[in-house]
Amino acid sequence: MLADIKGQARYWGFLLVKLAAAAMGSSAALWFLNLFWPPHTPLFHLNRWQFMFDLGYTTLVMVWFLLSYGMLYLAFWDQRYRCRTCLHRLCMPVETGSWSHMLRLGRPKMEYICPFGHGTLNVEELQITGTVTPDWTQHGDIWAELFAEPKGSDKD
């Protein structure tokens, strides 16, 4: 239970670190951009004497906005494909399910697994009802089961 809470804290903490890094990178880029256009602009601010008046500045601000948005998107996208326990990238995507055999195999999904076997992530192929949150299934220690002593091996 405690390990579970610690894992959760690490998982969301990692997202916060990524978002903070993205915000820092983004504000540094804006600060750098503002160096080239007078007057001096305080940190985290657009130069309001140039924005919407100077075409070059406005275009570069647009590019800066797109880059910042892209970094934000990447932070969340990357988070989705990470293990909830150890933060490793999930690997080995496997297609499961089939439209033509839906009753037997279920709907098409992409299944990812943590390289250390902490869990699997099921991503629906078709998101009919808006964006479906991928389904994370936590596994116990799968290796413990594999290497367990066979029951009743020494007493007969």
Ligand SMILES: [Zn+2]
């Ligand atoms: Zn893991």
